[in-house]
Amino acid sequence: MAPTRVRRLVATTLAAGTAIIALPATGEAATREYWVAAAPTLWNIVPNGRDAIHGSTFSPADTTSTTVVYRRYTRGWKRPLRERGSNGEGIQGPLLHARVGDRVLVHFKNLDTAFGRPHSMHFHGFEYKVSSDGAWIPGFSGRGAVVEPGQSFTYRLEAGPGSTGVWPYHDHSQAMEDSIAGGMYGALSILGRRERRPDREFVVVFTPARGFQSINGRAFVGNTPIPRARVGELVQWDVIAMGSEHHTFHVHGHKWRNADGTPEDTRTVGPAESFRLRWREKAPGTWLYHCHVETHMAQGMIGLYRVRR
Amino acid sequence: MAPTRVRRLVATTLAAGTAIIALPATGEAATREYWVAAAPTLWNIVPNGRDAIHGSTFSPADTTSTTVVYRRYTRGWKRPLRERGSNGEGIQGPLLHARVGDRVLVHFKNLDTAFGRPHSMHFHGFEYKVSSDGAWIPGFSGRGAVVEPGQSFTYRLEAGPGSTGVWPYHDHSQAMEDSIAGGMYGALSILGRRERRPDREFVVVFTPARGFQSINGRAFVGNTPIPRARVGELVQWDVIAMGSEHHTFHVHGHKWRNADGTPEDTRTVGPAESFRLRWREKAPGTWLYHCHVETHMAQGMIGLYRVRR
């Protein structure tokens, strides 16, 4: 079953600010294909121009720039997929789904007409041969590590027994620091073969961005994504950091247990680390979620989480 | 049984530098009440004016300032509780205790005559309704998030099944960065319903402070708290970080196992993260405990731990 088909089925029922869950039902292993391009876009880190908590304002000139990001296309590159929610309402690339046992083909095309740089995709979590590693090593790496503008490459991946969880993918070409700072990253969400899928799945990527601290490339309450859920739903948070700093993820009014059973409500996540959190929602209200590093909160790494009865 | 009553009973047997353990005996769930005010105080980060390890000296003018901190009062605001040890010998607020199953009422009064700012209390670890969240969100939050000078608010909390452990509480009003940097934070220690309480409980809060790196608001050996224990005692360390930096907690001559059984003697703790460590003491001597980030050690985040036979 093609992911794009499922996605269309569920898209109409999505509340604003929630990520699309485009998973096939539990069952037989499948080959899943994604079409993802590196494409230019205009990026405004503070679309509403305000830090609502501290009352400061910003002009679009200070918060907007041209950059290159990952964008999903329909099968065979027919047209870009633009619907909101497909990337967790952010600058990052599409949320890619799989189940353990799946083969995944990611067809990548470099449409970077803005800077004309080579790009690549490097995937955490999946199993793959070195030819699909996507990381540039002078003298060793192959075509998948340096995809020149106008060129394509297909990464061949497998969701193995140790792939369950949430992982980042990102550019790993020679220009990777600039590219990642510009938003060339995204999330992978891999479920166990028969694992229940959540009712809601929220992507949270912590990254610095042009002097701000962003969630999914947006800064400050009112710009960052607003995950929404209802009491009784099984929610899943996909938390990732990219860049050069360590963060601590915190959600008000909620706790979880780490894998060894210890209760937590705040957890460190460093560059390229990632984790998923799940809970059955029971706390109605408008809550804050944020990085608890205080300078990061003050620079925008904070948002609202809304739970209805 | 009122916590203040228990506290008075044990206070006379306390060695210097140990925290008071004011827990009711294991048994029925209780409603516990605390009275905590935001009150001005004079804060000297280096009371003895010396970095004993490197031999440098500091003048009180460089290490002293007026700030606002949490201070515990007796029932009904009759008088402030000033006895040493009640806050682990530091600038932070009182160590609040509960057991899973307890309801906890924290009566908060803003006595900030120093700066005249609104303040609040935001609690990690506890369960509560959004009205007791204490975090300022423009357009959403209620009275508990902006307690003006002279005003009061009662936070209604519950120690749920996932509340066991050690957690921070802190200001989450609009002025939270300044307030937290000024010392408006404290520790919660929540035991399981029938969990053994330790013989000694030591609070360690890592925070930066006016260019120093502090433990409980004090910098350098001789100023930081000196936890004391005897061989054979069950000791518990309550470790928390506040601020914008990650730390690594280390105790010389001691190890522990993390929840999954792996031995450790050093553990990362980031802003608002927290953990408790327990061991049966068996290593007599005068030991160092410190943050192992080397610049933090050099700036004061180090102390002595003394174990007698």
Add this chain to the structure above:
Amino acid sequence: MAPTRVRRLVATTLAAGTAIIALPATGEAATREYWVAAAPTLWNIVPNGRDAIHGSTFSPADTTSTTVVYRRYTRGWKRPLRERGSNGEGIQGPLLHARVGDRVLVHFKNLDTAFGRPHSMHFHGFEYKVSSDGAWIPGFSGRGAVVEPGQSFTYRLEAGPGSTGVWPYHDHSQAMEDSIAGGMYGALSILGRRERRPDREFVVVFTPARGFQSINGRAFVGNTPIPRARVGELVQWDVIAMGSEHHTFHVHGHKWRNADGTPEDTRTVGPAESFRLRWREKAPGTWLYHCHVETHMAQGMIGLYRVRR
């Protein structure tokens, strides 16, 4: 069986870039002795003068300095052990091995003729009396914390039940910040009493170094160690951070499970934290391993890992 004897037996079969595994066979607890001196050396952080990934070059004058490091000697200080691999091809001290139950004597001699400073050894992971702690505390510490140039001291250590794992050792004299920045650290690897020893053991110490970010005191692909393994071998990575920064360890094309079973391919390690990772190698190719903090990668904290069929 003396460690030095075993080492000589296996040294001839070592592939370049792998660490020596000088462990006695599983069996009876032993007393193991090491001779380690603090000795001057010339340290070049970028021996080949190049950052191969970004194409920049460096002159030896900017990357070379005199420093003092730990160097292993043969029994009774007869001669220094200089063979490559003995320290994981880096600036750090020898990789010290033990098994749970062993007594370990480390004979330390201060041969610091470069700066004439006192030095010491402070060991994580081992059990020891306070007299072998090696950390300078004014008014409390003994001879082992301030070993003056020309003097010696023997640290008496035990590998207890909670000592299994990988740990750092380092200078903890008054000059520790300078000394550690200069390379006075090393790794301990302690196996369980009957634990299988790995076929390959790789030491990775993340430290800043004179404006670079180093692995084992070397920066950039081509200078950092090149661990080598074959498909089917049991490999072990000993990962440690020293200094003042947090890092995230990542190996391309490989994953592991943390102790509670969660799959990972990237893990935070802060100053003096450490962990060991093991896997049965199955992924042939030339891979990258690196700290995933992007500024650290760009400043040299990256290397090649080569796996042959």
